[in-house]
Every structure is written in C-alpha cells, then in structure tokens.
Amino acid sequence: MTDKESKVQGKYYIGLMSGTSADGIDLALVDFSDSQQKSRLIASFYQDYNCTTAKKITSLYQQGTNEIDRAFHLDVELAHLFSQAIIALLKQENLSASDIIAIGNHGQTIRHRPSDDNPFTLQIGCCQTLATLTNIRVVGQFRRKDMALGGQGAPLVPIFHQQLFADSMNANFVVNIGGIANITFLPEQGSDKTVLGFDTGPGNALLDDWFLKHHQASHDKFDKSGLWAATGNINQALLMQLMQDAYIKAVAPKSTGREYFNLDWLEQQLTTFYEKSNLFLSAEDIQATLLAFTAQSISAEVMSLAKQGKVYLCGGGVHNNALVAALKHSLNNSESAYTVDSMQALNVDGDILEAMAFAWLAYAFDQGLVSNMPAVTGASATCTLGNEFLP
Known part of the structure; x- marks a missing residue:
C-alpha cells in the first residue's frame, strides 16, 4: 500500500476549532467525497470548557510568569480534552477511528505576533498527542508555512x-x-x-x-x-x-x-x-x-x-x-x-463553519491543493498548509 493510499482510508474528516473566546471545542464531521469537492456536514459536536480551563487559556494571551511551563502543560491537557470530544463525537455517530481519514486541528491560539521582528504564531493542543490518543492521523500547524512565506498566517478560512x-x-x-x-x-x-x-x-x-x-x-x-x-x-x-x-x-x-x-x-x-x-x-x-x-x-x-x-x-x-x-x-x-x-x-450552521474549514484544510493537505491565499495573508507564494502527525 502506498502512502497516498494509506491516507485515504476511512470516509470522513473531522475539523477541530477552539477559538479566542476560549469557550469550548467545536467539531465538524465532514464528507468531501462529492466529485465536485463540495463539503457536506454530516454532524457536529460542541464541548464547553470549564472555568478553570478557560482561565488557563486566557491567562496565556498576555505575558506572565512561568509561561513556558504553563503553556506546554496546557498544550498536552488540551490535546486530552480534544481527544475526549472526538471520542464523544464518534460515539454520537456510531463511528470508529477507522471511519476517519484525518483530523484537521486548528488548536488554541495563545499568541499571534505577525508584525513583530521574527514574527510567530503559537497554537497549542498537541497534534502528536491527539493523534496518539485517538489513533487517527492529524493534520495541524496550518499557519506556520504561510508565515514562513512572509504572510500573516491568518485568516485561513x-x-x-x-x-x-x-x-x-x-x-x-x-x-x-x-x-x-x-x-x-x-x-x-x-x-x-x-x-x-x-x-x-x-x-x-x-x-x-x-x-x-x-x-x-x-x-x-x-x-x-x-x-x-x-x-x-x-x-x-x-x-x-x-x-x-x-x-x-x-x-x-x-x-x-x-x-x-x-x-x-x-x-x-x-x-x-x-x-x-x-x-x-x-x-x-x-x-x-x-x-x-x-x-x-x-x-x-x-x-x-x-x-x-x-x-x-x-x-x-x-x-x-x-x-x-x-x-x-x-x-x-x-x-x-x-x-x-x-x-x-x-442552510449552513454558522457556529460550526470554522471547524468545517479546518476539516477542508486537512482534505486540501491530502489532495495537495493550494490552501493559502497570498492576497489575504500577504504571503509571497501559494502553498499547501499543514503538517502531518501519525498515531
């Protein structure tokens, strides 16, 4: 079996979004099997954060003490919460990990500095941990290549x-x-x-x-x-x-x-x-x-x-x-x-639209489609966004 064939096992993509409001996790189960590459939302799932988790996230939006420890402990903690939400979605839809081609993981943005010297962006919710916990391939870190090409890395949708x-x-x-x-x-x-x-x-x-x-x-x-x-x-x-x-x-x-x-x-x-x-x-x-x-x-x-x-x-x-x-x-x-x-x-659920977009970005990664827009981000070239993380 080739690498390409191994990627397309399964039927659906899951898009995962955790926004800057830090209120919870949005999941979209999406089918891209239409011959015209149109997306079809199969199901959605939402899991809110408790107050403790929300405060951990928002406390990292600004500079503070012990940031590295706090950020990367939370990086793994969020991956566990993401995996729990995905498992709940699969149970809701009577599906298994083998039904999913890949998870498109936006993660949780805690810093976005696109205009500073040596610009950077940081999304946490460890993709490798998520892949390992769910036994599903993850495509994530969508912003970084666009920024490497001189773009803002946002918006991606x-x-x-x-x-x-x-x-x-x-x-x-x-x-x-x-x-x-x-x-x-x-x-x-x-x-x-x-x-x-x-x-x-x-x-x-x-x-x-x-x-x-x-x-x-x-x-x-x-x-x-x-x-x-x-x-x-x-x-x-x-x-x-x-x-x-x-x-x-x-x-x-x-x-x-x-x-x-x-x-x-x-x-x-x-x-x-x-x-x-x-x-x-x-x-x-x-x-x-x-x-x-x-x-x-x-x-x-x-x-x-x-x-x-x-x-x-x-x-x-x-x-x-x-x-x-x-x-x-x-x-x-x-x-x-x-x-x-x-x-x-x-007839599009606006609450789940961004999660659908990250399912599409994972699909675009697999298909080798251009998924950034230099006119939007200011990048010097088009590219396919994302990196792959295997279970």
Whole structure:
C-alpha cells in the first residue's frame, strides 16, 4: 500500500476549532467525497470548557510568569480534552477511528505576533498527542508555512468561504464574530476585484472581558444577547477615540488577537479618555460603547470594500441580538445597500463553519491543493498548509 493510499482510508474528516473566546471545542464531521469537492456536514459536536480551563487559556494571551511551563502543560491537557470530544463525537455517530481519514486541528491560539521582528504564531493542543490518543492521523500547524512565506498566517478560512460561494454571482461578505472579528470579501462574478480576508478588530473579546470584570459572581461568561450593553448609552467621543486605534486604521493584510485587544488595552484607552474629557462613564455605558465599536469596526471595513452586497454572519457574536442590530443599523445607515443575515439562511450552521474549514484544510493537505491565499495573508507564494502527525 502506498502512502497516498494509506491516507485515504476511512470516509470522513473531522475539523477541530477552539477559538479566542476560549469557550469550548467545536467539531465538524465532514464528507468531501462529492466529485465536485463540495463539503457536506454530516454532524457536529460542541464541548464547553470549564472555568478553570478557560482561565488557563486566557491567562496565556498576555505575558506572565512561568509561561513556558504553563503553556506546554496546557498544550498536552488540551490535546486530552480534544481527544475526549472526538471520542464523544464518534460515539454520537456510531463511528470508529477507522471511519476517519484525518483530523484537521486548528488548536488554541495563545499568541499571534505577525508584525513583530521574527514574527510567530503559537497554537497549542498537541497534534502528536491527539493523534496518539485517538489513533487517527492529524493534520495541524496550518499557519506556520504561510508565515514562513512572509504572510500573516491568518485568516485561513477565506479560501474555504470561496468554495462555499463558488456558484454565487453577487458580492458576498462572510463576517465571523468570535473573540476577534474577521471578514471575507468575495467579489461579484466578473469583477476585477480579488478575494480578501482579514481581522477587523475585536469581536466578542472586549465585551466578554468587560462583562466578566463587572459580573465576577455570574454563572455566565458573556453578556447574553447584549442585554447588559442595552442598559447603557453609547459615548460617541469614546467611540471615535477607539476607532482611531492604530490597528483599526491599518490596511490589510492584517491580523490580530486577544494579546492586543484586551482589558489592558481598554484601561489605557479609558485613561486617555478620562484625561481628555474629565467625564465619568458607568460600566454599562462603556459596554454599550464597546458593542458599538465592534459593530462599527466591522461595518466600516465592509463599506470600504463594496457599496452593496450580501453580508452573512457566523460565530458566537451572531447570538448577541444587540450586536447584530447595531451592525445592521451601521451598515444601512448610509447610501449603501446591504442585506444582512446569518449563515443559517444558506442552510449552513454558522457556529460550526470554522471547524468545517479546518476539516477542508486537512482534505486540501491530502489532495495537495493550494490552501493559502497570498492576497489575504500577504504571503509571497501559494502553498499547501499543514503538517502531518501519525498515531
């Protein structure tokens, strides 16, 4: 049996995603056997993190003590949690390890420094441990080759979005609102524009962090439906200041993470604001302003790329009704014309879309397909992303 033949045993791919919100593990069971290489979601599974695990993850977003020990103990711990979730998915679907061709493991990003000297990115959730525990081949470390080629290593999902919208004639946007928000722009057929994708700035990150700071006894890890934000008033002066941030004003290619947009960043912004204005804002007013900041930083980028189009939302932020309403208002409070909907309108589960993308990246690795987009990341060349880890 050749190496190539050994790779294609089994029927399905599993995509695994653990996002910067650090809320849990998303798994997608995907079939790529369609002759036109279209993906078919067979099943999904979600396993949330307990508070202890979530704190271990988020504590590594910023510099701290004993980082190497903490990071690489967690690297293996997460691999065990990933494997438990995969075993639960297989049990749910009455499948065995032999039914799976490979796991596409994004892992958990704890640092992303694409613009520093000697840029790097770090995703943990050890691929080798995961392969050994599950007895399933793993394809992972998807970002590194793109960065070696001078790219940002992110976002990686626009090329998968392009597959989903291959038959569409219209301009489409996919906006993923996780901890960090990212956008994919798919121009209308026949346009001389190219597919673009980049992080617009904070998604749920600042909203979650500010909520938790003021609701430490709450069982919730986030502001459900934006109800707390809705009790506050937007401060336009603070909003304008936030929109002047260097990352927000930077042009793509660009990517960021919670090591940048975090409570320290927010406290610095508030200190500057208070020194200038001599005003006091309630915690609710700040939350309302942060929600408007997320919506406006996304809408400004959409409107800069096309004056009309269909905007499809996915990620955890879709469930924040106040945020979705603010984004719709911001997009349509202009001469532009956009329709805004969730990916559910296309019969695609927006909560599992990123996990599906990493199943596709594993499939692309096996097929030798180009899976990065230099126009998106800034890499000097196209390539096939990922490394293989055998059981």
